[in-house]
Amino acid sequence: MEPNGSSPRPGNTSHPKDLFAGLELLLHFKPLFIPLYCLLVAVACLGNAFLVGCIAANKKLHNATNFFLGNLSLGDLLMCLTCVPLTASYAFEGRGWLFGRAMCHAVALLQAATVCVSVLSLAAIAVDRYVVVAYPVRRRIALHSCGLVLAAIWALALALAAPPAWHTTYVDLRPIGHDLIICEEFWRHMERQRLAYSCAMLLLSYVVPLLAVTVSYCSISAHLRRRSLPGSANLSQARWDKKKRKTFLLLVVSVLVFALCWLPLQVLNLLRDLDPDFTLLGKRYVNLAQVSCHLVAMSSACYNPFIYASLHRKCRAHLRGYVRHRQRPNGQCARANTCLSLLPDAPGLGQGDGAAGENAV
Structure with a gap:
């Protein structure tokens, strides 16, 4: 399940025995990998479910930025509930894929799609931040x-995500005497197209979010400098300038964590496309390397909730309030205690400026 997933059984070799050249070595590390996968799923599901539930339950958080953040968490949650357990099972199950033909294609599609959702959501957040700062009096989307x-x-x-799902093949070897079912990605006689797709996904995973954040941050800085005349900065402008740095620190850290987590798996899959005979890595170690890189890539789903909490004190207070089932006397959490409302109202917007100022993130 590549280029965005873990395929513990290399799919470019010609003999079934070659597919398992490193399986014995991988199984030696099963007592290490299984607890790590279980911990990953538990932490990611808990953290992302909290963020999604927090946004869905609190109407004060119903705005564009928070919905994009929720979409990012929803994609991570979906990946951890479906793709991670099944691909981990496939890696360590001697009989291969046990979840049927339909799930073979569905997991290949979802695993690649959730990566793209994360990339596009991060880019959307960067664009939304730019619009909020560049046009502070414009009504939010x-x-x-x-x-x-x-x-x-x-x-x-x-x-x-359609190409890898389209080229994923479900092969049942039991009729020919092998107790094995393979769910692998085979680009038959399309090596150039496969390599082009891998390179495109590698660029998409890094160029799009990093470029969006860079352009957005530079544009915001330019707008703030133009709005801040020397000697005329007021308290609201100073608060805005301070908060926007914290918000973009959060966004930059999220993008960097995502890029670093997925880099090993993307590079390994690219090497597999360039070297189908595994002369560089060796067939004995490719399974272990693939599962290790897959574990690191999937761990990207765990970090965003902790990034938000660590960079914003009020997020931690909001989390403690949810854990302890505490609410304010009026039954609602105040806007100041929402973990995702990281920016104050834009300078110049008062209480009478309507919903755009009241609920701006």
């Missing part, structure tokens, strides 16, 4: 328009 953007993100992600 309507919720139905935000829903259309989210639908477009998922549609584009599924389209980008």
Whole structure:
């Protein structure tokens, strides 16, 4: 299940025995990998479910930025509930894929799609931050328009993930005497197309989010400098300038963590496409390397909730309030205690400026 997933049995060799050249070595590390996968799924599901539930339950968090953050967490949650357990099982199960033909293709599609959703959501957050700062008096994007953007993100992600799912093959070897079912990605006689797709996904995973964050940050800095005349900065402007640094620190850290987590797996899959005979890595070690890189890549789903909490004191207070089932006397959490409301209202927006100022992130 590549280029964005773990395929513990290399799919480019010509003999079935070659597919398991390193399986024995991998099974020696099973007592290490299984607890790590279980811990990963538990932490990622708990953290991302909290963020999604927090945004869904609190109407004060219903704005574009928070919906994009929720979409990012939803993609991570979906990946951890479906792709991670099944691919981990496939890696260590001697009988191969045990979940049927339909799930073989579905997991290949979802695993690649959730990666694209994360990339596009991070880019959308960067664009939204720019719009908020560059046009502070403009009304925020309507919720139905935000829903259309989210639908477009998922549609584009599924389209980008279609090639590996299309080329994933379900092969049952039991009729020929092997107690084995293979769920692998085979690009028969399409090596150039496979390599082009791997390179494109590698660039998409890094160029798009990093470029979006860089351009957005530079544009925001330029707008703030133009709005801040020497000697005329007021308290609201100073608070805005301080908060925007914290918000973009959060965004930059999220992008860097995502890129670093996925880098080993993307590079390994690219090497597999360039070296189908495994002369560089060796057949004995490719399974172990693939599962190790897959574990690191999947761990990217764990970090975002902790990044938000560590960079914002009020997020930790909000989390403690949810854990202890505490609420304010009026039954609602105040806006100041929402973990995702990281920016104050734009300078110049008062209480009378309507919903755009009241609920701005």
